[in-house]
Amino acid sequence: MRIQIVAVGTKMPNWVNTGVDEFIRRFPSDMPVSFTEIPAGKRGKNADIKRILEKEGEQMLAAIPKGNRIVTLEVTGKPWDTPTLAKQLDNWKMDGRDVSLLIGGPEGLAPECIAASEQKWSLSALTLPHPLVRIILTESLYRAWSVTQNHPYHRE
């Protein structure tokens, strides 16, 4: 199963890319994790935010291979603890499809992306900055994968 993370924003600071790479590189070859970055629309003074969100949403959906399970990262989504996320990983694997996880930009995700998602996942009740979401997401996925493998990274 492949995991694709589709995220708005292309110019992340080095500390974000370093943090994300630290976890991505640990995944095994039968569960590779990749990032697809979608350029954020220009948010000038009189920007049409609705149109910008729509365009970001169109680009996100266009970047997802047909048939993938779409899961959106949303503050109001389901809070999964690590054992639950590990079960999700196993269920996704059994389902046989690849998974695309969507992270929105400053105003969140386009309604079209939310409508296309099969599952909505909340990392915290707090609204997190999207660069930080990338790191927390990749670490959480790695921790959950380690649970599925009885790997000592995660300890109860």
Ligand SMILES: C[S@@+](CC[C@H](N)C(=O)[O-])C[C@H]1O[C@@H](n2cnc3c(N)ncnc32)[C@H](O)[C@@H]1O
């Ligand atoms: C800065 S937040 C967007 C905030 C926006 N006002 C909203 O309500 O979605 C950018 C993106 O990070 C992700 N995000 C932020 N906090 C999150 C959380 N606690 N759980 C899951 N995803 C989160 C979401 O994908 C969101 O679209």
